[in-house]
Amino acid sequence: MVAVSGYTGEGRGEKQSSPGIPETNLAPSSIAVIDGDPFAPKKPTVGDFLPPYLDVVDQRSTPGTDLGSNGLDEKCGQWALYGECQNGHRFAVQIFCGKPWHEACREIMHRRKIARLLPKVQQLLPAGHWVIRPPNELQVWFLSRRGRRLLIKRVIKALKSLEYRRGLVFIHYFGDDPTRFAFHLDVLVDGGWLEPEVLEELKAKLRRLIYNPAAIKRWGDTLAVNYHFKPTWGQVYSALEYCTRPTFTQLEGNERAADSIRGERTIRRWGRWDEEPKWQLGESEKKLQSLVSLEKGECPVCGKPIIWNKNPIPFDLVRSQGGVEITTGYYSLPPTRSPPAPLGGVDQRLNGLLKRKHAAFLEREEYLAQLARGGDQCR
Numbered sequence: 384m385v386a387v388s389g390y391t392g393e394g395r396g397e398k399q400s401s402p403g404i405p406e407t408n409l410a411p412s413s414i415a416v417i418d419g420d421p422f423a424p425k426k427p428t429v430g431d432f433l434p435p436y437l438d439v440v441d442q443r444s445t446p447g448t449d450l451g452s453n454g455l456d457e458k459c460g461q462w463a464l465y466g467e468c469q470n471g472h473r474f475a476v477q478i479f480c481g482k483p484w485h486e487a488c489r490e491i492m493h494r495r496k497i498a499r500l501l502p503k504v505q506q507l508l509p510a511g512h513w514v515i516r517p518p519n520e521l522q523v524w525f526l527s528r529r530g531r532r533l534l535i536k537r538v539i540k541a542l543k544s545l546e547y548r549r550g551l552v553f554i555h556y557f558g559d560d561p562t563r564f565a566f567h568l569d570v571l572v573d574g575g576w577l578e579p580e581v582l583e584e585l586k587a588k589l590r591r592l593i594y595n596p597a598a599i600k601r602w603g604d605t606l607a608v609n610y611h612f613k614p615t616w617g618q619v620y621s622a623l624e625y626c627t628r629p630t631f632t633q634l635e636g637n638e639r640a641a642d643s644i645r646g647e648r649t650i651r652r653w654g655r656w657d658e659e660p661k662w663q664l665g666e667s668e669k670k671l672q673s674l675v676s677l678e679k680g681e682c683p684v685c686g687k688p689i690i691w692n693k694n695p696i697p698f699d700l701v702r703s704q705g706g707v708e709i710t711t712g713y714y715s716l717p718p719t720r721s722p723p724a725p726l727g728g729v730d731q732r733l734n735g736l737l738k739r740k741h742a743a744f745l746e747r748e749e750y751l752a753q754l755a756r757g758g759d760q761c762r
């Protein structure tokens with residue numbers, strides 16, 4: 384692309400550097416903490432397992448299938464992980480490809496993302512929503528992972544220097560037009576109402592912190608930096624829904640970008656997120672609340688951690704075992720244990736315990752046998 388090299392003053396073909404974003408300004412170590420998976424809790428959750436599992440699924444189904452949407456269609460949703468809490472509540476979670484351009488699982492992945500972030504976003508009230516969108520002429524730089532990383536770091540550093548002690552950064556690859564790559568960042572922070580003059584000043588400051596003088600000179604106030612104040616919890620929740628929405632919805636014609644973003648985390652954060660929630664979902668959002676628990680790896684019934692089995696099972700098995708969808712992509716399975724015997728002396732209790740253990744054992748045997756059969760069928 385032409386536009387870019389001219390204005391850095393650097394020759395083309397030299398070592399990559401983004402014109403709008405000189406590299407020198409930032410010690411990489413200062414925000415190294417936000418790289419990696421910021422949301423990985425101490426115990427593994429289903430999310431941590433997904434990429435390797437899809438690889439497993441890849442190998443088990445037709446090898447060499449391309450990653451086009453047809454290939455995705457076949458595998459996506461065909462497998463599940465089985466999990467159980469210490470109280471015997473049993474669950475299965477369906478495994479999806481998670482590619483934003485795969486229509487069949489797009490909204491499911493969106494709900495899961497919302498659920499994973501909700502406990503953090505509930506700490507924001509009022510919230511502020513910044514949007515930073517580089518100009519079209521610079522977009523070519525953000526087709527490279529390095530260019531994107533640089534901008535993300537600069538934006539975080541800039542917002543930190545404006546005294547934002549924490550924030551959630553959402554990476555978007557497209558705007559409203561799914562055919563035109565348009566990398567931009569949405570950032571949720573603890574917000575306040577800003578008087579228009581103050582806001583203009585902050586915007587100007589951010590532009591200077593994010594872009595280099597050449598870019599400021601060329602684009603000035605047209606460098607898109609916007610702020611939206613979110614004073615009510617309803618608005619904060621809508622902002623979360625909006626920020627987590629998948630934007631890369633069309634693979635066709637965007638293969639290069641798809642290649643470049645493979646495995647990239649689309650959400651970063653900085654600061655501490657350990658406060659009590661400032662707002663709660665309405666009663667009608669029970670399903671989402673269950674999803675929040677499950678995404679945290681907690682049993683939605685008793686709150687105990689769920690241990691997820693690492694071997695994927697065919698999703699048909701979940702259905703045939705009487706799995707009932709309790710929330711997006713998660714299924715509850717009938718309990719393996721018989722209900723506890725009424726308390727009537729030690730013997731009776733012991734007897735009940737043994738019976739339950741035995742029943743659980745038999746069920747498990749049956750389950751493993753089924754698993755093996757199912758696995759064979761699907762090879």
Ligand SMILES: [Zn+2]
Pocket residue numbers: 455459460479480481482485487488489
């Ligand atoms: Zn999918």
Ligand SMILES: [Zn+2]
Pocket residue numbers: 468469470471472682683684685686687
């Ligand atoms: Zn439980």
